[in-house]
């Protein structure tokens with residue numbers, strides 16, 4: 001049994017024991033880290049830590065320092081982290097630290113207030129919310145709830161409010177749809193824009209009352225904001241932003257009368273400070289002033305890196321570091337400069353990218369791996385398919401290196417936009433490289449793609465029961481779950497096609513299968529399918545135009561644009577705003593795939609047929625079949641091999657993480673930086689560009705040893721055909737400067753660089769030249785991703801059915817018959 005020394009937190013620990021602990025707990029810290037951990041606790045402290053400098057280690061050690069050396073009870077400390085996961089990780093680290101020293105972690109950590117700003121605020125509001133008139137049983141509105149409420153507010157605005165839109169002294173704020181029709185239900189308001197403006201006001205601590213009293217206000221927004229808040233209150237709801245706003249009011253308005261818990265507060269620590277917004281900053285100031293013991297006033301520690309601020313779209317204020325210095329005259333600043341993560345090539349390259357940002361202080365990070373000279377791999381490919389093939393080919397090569405140089409889970413592919421994943425995933429599938437998509441979904445699993453696909457399936461096959469039942473009431477058409485169940489039973493019994501059965505149900509008034517509402521819904525649905533079907537069978541349009549028209553009609557008639565607005569309605573996630581923007585891009589990408597699809601007819605089976613004789617309906621059917629390939633990757637056997645899986649993640653999702661090998665594809669204008677940023681000529685254009693650059697910087701600095709960058713020349717888009725793409729404007733000037741340190745493939749690396757790579761990976765070096773020659777030879781036979789995607793005959797390798805496609809399979813037993821892609825959401 002484990003025996004703990006049962007020290008109570010406020011119990012006296014002998015000086016000798018503390019010294020012993022110090023040595024053990026802080027012995028692994030470098031001098032700057034040690035200085036940060038043990039800095040004066042009675043002063044505000046900013047730890048400015050570049051990437052890979054050990055922020056988490058330092059923050060965790062500082063908490064331990066407060067608990068052990070200063071004997072501060074855990075319930076008198078608040079630690080805010082960026083995600084719940086980060087909070088759990090920190091608690092785990094603290095527990096390990098205490099257990100190692102034979103100290104009882106439950107005693108030292110019990111009552112520690114740790115979590116995201118939002119979760120800590122909710123805890124406080126549950127306890128003290130009644131002091132500002134909140135019911136203790138309030139619920140938190142999710143996206144869907146707040147959308148519904150805002151929608152109701154907008155649809156029931158009186159004419160008086162709508163007239164305020166054009167009031168001459170009203171400040172103009174863009175909360176309107178671009179091309180609203182007279183008959184628009186929301187009176188021309190754009191729900192998303194209104195919501196974002198309300199969120200912004202809340203992030204600035206502006207209540208409806210304050211906003212209504214401001215002279216520089218948008219008159220109609222002021223009314224809408226008030227009505228929205230009133231309605232939330234009526235439903236006993238508070239939205240995501242309200243968690244912070246109400247806590248701010250609680251702390252500022254009550255003068256803390258009754259807020260007992262916080263009167264003893266002795267230290268507040270904030271992780272990822274660069275992503276705090278104004279209200280979080282104000283909350284920090286207020287929390288710092290809660291204590292009744294003057295000695296502990298303003299005892300706050302923040303850790304962050306302004307270069308990694310990538311949440312401006314959620315109103316984060318990168319300048320909060322400077323604001324804090326202005327606010328606290330006695331604020332101490334400690335900078336961590338030793339980077340333990342990346343080689344100096346990666347660090348210098350990343351730093352060079354950031355020097356493009358005006359008014360930025362230069363960072364002089366020192367790599368702890370400066371003796372290693374591993375080049376950066378950069379390649380410019382013709383198109384996205386070639387880029388994907390390059391990635392798969394390099395991963396396959398790495399996997400063949402002696403001494404098991406890399407496992408799949410040493411490798412990450414970081415994407416700026418989720419539309420990029422589809423082609424890359426396919427390339428990994430063809431090369432039998434297992435992967436998982438975290439913080440995002442495999443392209444074909446995206447909700448919008450699945451819905452569009454189901455509609456296409458229903459159009460092309462009037463007996464596709466699953467697709468039809470999934471779309472019959474999506475978007476809602478008044479066909480309830482019970483009716484759907486009844487219809488399914490009827491379909492199962494019927495000998496006719498699903499659509500014919502539905503038509504019979506409409507006609508069969510006697511048995512009353514459908515009430516008026518659902519009858520209308522079902523007829524409306526059948527009409528959509530028929531209308532889209534006509535476009536496929538018209539005969540007057542060429543195949544591509546037919547498919548495009550059919551797809552567009554589905555998007556229009558099935559109101560997919562409206563669905564898009566409510567797709568990301570589950571819990572608000574850090575990526576949800578990005579995901580919303582990506583939905584449109586994803587649908588466009590899907591359309592492109594469909595329109596460009598050219599089935600290669602299996603020559604052996606259908607020798608007389610050529611693809612010009614296929615009708616649009618045949619092509620669509622073929623295309624949908626080919627997608628089954630991806631479907632097979634969904635029901636993954638989750639038992640991972642020792643080698644694990646390659647990670648595919650968005651850059652935002654990769655925040656705080658690291659991998660030995662990182663691929664950043666799409667270093668192309670329009671992706672990095674994004675199309676929206678490049679097309680934005682408004683007042684925020686340079687700020688947005690800076691944010692995109694920081695996002696790129698975050699991606700670059702996730703790499704420990706081997707960094708792969710790639711850009712492509714062309715991407716086909718449905719709206720503008722073949723789009724030529726310049727190398728990312730962030731990358732272009734830096735590439736020139738780093739010419740000497742770049743190679744186009746690991747095959748081109750020198751012997752010394754290979755040795756360094758082996759050292760970086762902690763593996764014994766063995767000559768790689770033979771493996772490289774062999775791997776290059778065998779890859780001559782590999783089917784390109786583009787061919788693979790377009791060929792039905794190549795559908796089978798994954799399923800292990802017969803195939804004529806010579807596919808290179810690395811010699812690893814765990815690849816056999818494996819289904820490769822999985823999705824993991826954190």
Ligand SMILES: Nc1ncnc2c1ncn2[C@@H]1O[C@H](COP(=O)(O)OP(=O)(O)OP(=O)(O)O)[C@@H](O)[C@H]1O
Pocket residue numbers: 028029030033049050051052053054055056057305308339340341655656657701
């Ligand atoms: N003093 C140290 N000695 C050895 N390794 C260290 C030390 N401090 C940190 N590290 C290692 O450096 C790596 C980066 O640390 P960490 O993830 O905490 O950095 P970070 O500052 O949070 O980075 P980022 O801001 O980029 O997320 C980790 O692998 C960590 O174990």
